[in-house]
Amino acid sequence: MNTYTxxxxxxxxxxxxxxxxxxxxxxxxxxxxxxxxxxxxxxxNPGYIGLxxxxxxxxNYRDQWTGIPEDFKTYNFSLDVAERALPxxxxxxxxxxxDKAGTGLIxxxxxxxxxxxxxPLQENMVAQxxxxxxxxxxxxxxxxxxxxxxxxxxxxxxxxxxxxxxxKNRVTYPDFSVGGVYRFAETGTTIAGIQGTLGVAxxxxxxxNESFLNLNSPLPRKLVxxxxxxxxxxxxRSSSYRNYRNSGSxxxxxxxxYEKQADFSTYSIGLxxxxxxxxxxxxxxxxxxxxxxxxxxxxxxxxxxxFNKETRMKIMYSYDYIIPDLRTAAxxxxxISIVWEFDQFSMFGGSSNGGFNPGYRGGRVREMECCPx
Numbered sequence: 001m002n003t004y005t006x007x008x009x010x011x012x013x014x015x016x017x018x019x020x021x022x023x024x025x026x027x028x029x030x031x032x033x034x035x036x037x038x039x040x041x042x043x044x045n046p047g048y049i050g051l052x053x054x055x056x057x058x059x060n061y062r063d064q065w066t067g068i069p070e071d072f073k074t075y076n077f078s079l080d081v082a083e084r085a086l087p088x089x090x091x092x093x094x095x096x097x098x099d100k101a102g103t104g105l106i107x108x109x110x111x112x113x114x115x116x117x118x119x120p121l122q123e124n125m126v127a128q129x130x131x132x133x134x135x136x137x138x139x140x141x142x143x144x145x146x147x148x149x150x151x152x153x154x155x156x157x158x159x160x161x162x163x164x165x166x167x168k169n170r171v172t173y174p175d176f177s178v179g180g181v182y183r184f185a186e187t188g189t190t191i192a193g194i195q196g197t198l199g200v201a202x203x204x205x206x207x208x209n210e211s212f213l214n215l216n217s218p219l220p221r222k223l224v225x226x227x228x229x230x231x232x233x234x235x236x237r238s239s240s241y242r243n244y245r246n247s248g249s250x251x252x253x254x255x256x257x258y259e260k261q262a263d264f265s266t267y268s269i270g271l272x273x274x275x276x277x278x279x280x281x282x283x284x285x286x287x288x289x290x291x292x293x294x295x296x297x298x299x300x301x302x303x304x305x306x307f308n309k310e311t312r313m314k315i316m317y318s319y320d321y322i323i324p325d326l327r328t329a330a331x332x333x334x335x336i337s338i339v340w341e342f343d344q345f346s347m348f349g350g351s352s353n354g355g356f357n358p359g360y361r362g363g364r365v366r367e368m369e370c371c372p373x
Contacts, residue, residue, distance in 0.1 A: 030261055031203070031222055032074045032099050034062060035283065035298045035318045037257050038272070038373070039337035042078050042093050042114065044224050044257070045179035045201035046130030049116040050082035050091015054310070055345035064320075064333040074099045080114075081347055090116030090128045092347075105145060108138045110175075125184045134175040140212055142169060166213055173208040177201060179224075198227040220262035228255030230373050250275055253373050270298065274373060277304045279316055297321045302337075310343040 034040050040060050041048035060076040080093035095112035114132030121127055147161040179201030186194045203222040211217035233250040251274040258267040270283025281300035302316030320333035 030264055032062070032072075032076075032097070033259070033266065034060060034074075034076070035268070035285070035296075035320055035333070035335050036060065036300065036316060036337045037226065037268070038228065038253070038255060039314070039316060039339055040076060040078065041199075042080055042095055042130075042132070043076060043097070044226065045181060045199045046093065046114040046132040046177055047090075047116055047128045047179035047181035047199055047201065049080045049093035049114050049128075049130050049132075050089070050118070051116070051128055051181060051183065051197075052341075052343075053082045053084070054341065054343040055079070055081045056342075057340045059338045060335070061337075062333065062335045072099070072101050081345065083347060084118075085346065088117050090118040090130065093130075093132070095132065095134070106138070106140050108136065110134050110136045112175075112177075114177075124186060125182070127183075128181045130179050130181070132177045134177070135172070136175050136208070136210075137170065137172045138210055138212075139170040142166065168212055168214065171210050171212060173210060175203075175208055175219075176205040177203040178205060193230075193232040195230040196228070200225050222259060222261040224257065224259050226255065226257040228253055251373060266295075268298070272300065272373065274304065277306070278302070279304065279314075281316075281318070285320075295323060296333075297323060312341050314339040314341070 034043070037044055039058060041051075043060075057079040058077070060074075060078075062072075062074040062076075064072040064074070075098045076096070078093065078095045080091050082091040083089045093112075093114040093116070095110070095114065097108070097110040097112075099108040099110075100106070112132045112134035114130055116128045116130035119127040119129065142165040146157055147163050149163075150157050150159045150161050152158050179199060181197060181199040183195065183197045185196075201224045203224065204219045205221065207218035207221055209217055210219050229252075231252040231254075233252070253272040253274070254270070255272075256267060256269040259265065264287075266285060266287050268283050268285040270281060272279060272281040279300065279302035281298070281302075283298040283300070285296040285298060287295060298318055298320050300316055300318040302314060304312060304314050306312040314337070316337045318335040318337075320335070322332065
C-alpha cells in the first residue's frame with residue numbers, strides 16, 4: 001500500500017479496531033448502531049416484544065464505512081410474537097446478532113431470549129415492560145491485526161510487531177437488558193389518526209467483563225430513549241384494514257432515538273413517509289445537539305407489500321452519508337431491513353385483538369393492536 005489515501009485508511013481502521021478491544025487500556029467497546037432502529041425495535045428495547053399483535057420476523061444487515069479496507073458488517077435477526085391469551089403477557093422474543101470487523105478479525109455473536117408484560121392503562125393507552133437475557137461470545141484473531149509499529153508511512157505494513165500476543169482470544173458472558181414502552185392512540189381528530197410511542201431501555205445492566213487480557217474491563221451500560229408519532233391523513237372508510245392498499249392515504253412518522261454508552265452519546269432525528277406502498281425517509285445523526293453540525297445524513301427508500309389483510313412484507317434500504325471530513329477515508333454505510341408481519345398468528349390460539357381488557361371493544365383498542373407503520 002503505497003498511496004497516502006491507502007495509508008490513511010489503514011490507520012483509521014487500526015484505530016477503530018482498538019476501540020473495540022475491551023481491556024486493551026482504558027478504551028471501551030461500543031454496541032453496533034443501526035440507522036433503521038425503527039425496523040429493529042427489540043434490539044434497542046425488549047419492551048417492544050409483542051407490542052403489536054401477531055408475529056414479526058426481522059432481518060437487518062449493515063455494512064459500515066465501506067471505504068475502510070476491512071469494513072464492519074453486522075447481521076441481526078429477531079422475532080417476537082404477541083400472546084394476549086396469557087394473562088399479563090405482552091409476548092415472547094428472540095434476538096440473534098453477529099458483528100464482524102473486517103474478515104473476522106473481531107467477532108461478536110449474541111443470542112437473546114426475552115419476554116414482556118403488558119399493563120393496560122386506558123382503552124387507548126398501554127404500557128409494556130420487557131426483559132431480555134443474552135449469551136454473548138466475542139473473539140479476536142490477534143495474528144490478523146495490524147498494529148501501529150508495523151506500518152511504514154510510504155510502504156504500509158512491512159515491519160514485525162513488538163506486541164506480545166495474549167493466549168486468550170475468546171470471552172463468553174451472559175448479558176441482561178430491561179426496557180419499558182408507553183403507547184397511545186387517538187382517532188376522530190382533525191387528521192385520520194395519531195399513534196405515539198415512547199420507550200426507555202437500559203442494556204448491559206450488570207456491566208459484564210469482556211476483557212481479552214484478563215483485566216477488569218466492564219462493558220458500560222447503555223441508555224436508549226426513543227419516541228415516534230404515526231400521523232395518518234385521509235384514511236378513508238376501510239379503517240379496520242389500516243389502508244395498506246389505500247392509495248389515497250399518507251402516513252407520516254417523525255421520530256428520534258438517543259443512545260448513551262460511557263462517554264459516547266449519539267442521537268438521530270428524522271421522518272419516514274408512507275404513500276401507498278412506498279416508504280421514503282430522511283434522518284440526521286449527531287453526537288452533539290447542534291443540528292448544523294450533523295455527522296451523518298441518512299436517506300431511506302422501501303416498499304410495503306401486503307399479501308392479504310393480515311400479512312405483509314416490508315423491505316427498506318438506507319444510505320448513510322458521512323458529512324465531516326472523515327468520509328474521505330471511511331466513506332458511506334449501507335443498511336437493509338426485511339420485515340415479515342403476520343397479524344393473526346398466535347402460539348397459544350388466543351385472539352390478537354383487544355388484549356388489555358376483554359371489556360374494551362371500541363375502535364381505539366383495534367388501533368392499538370394494529371401495526372402502526
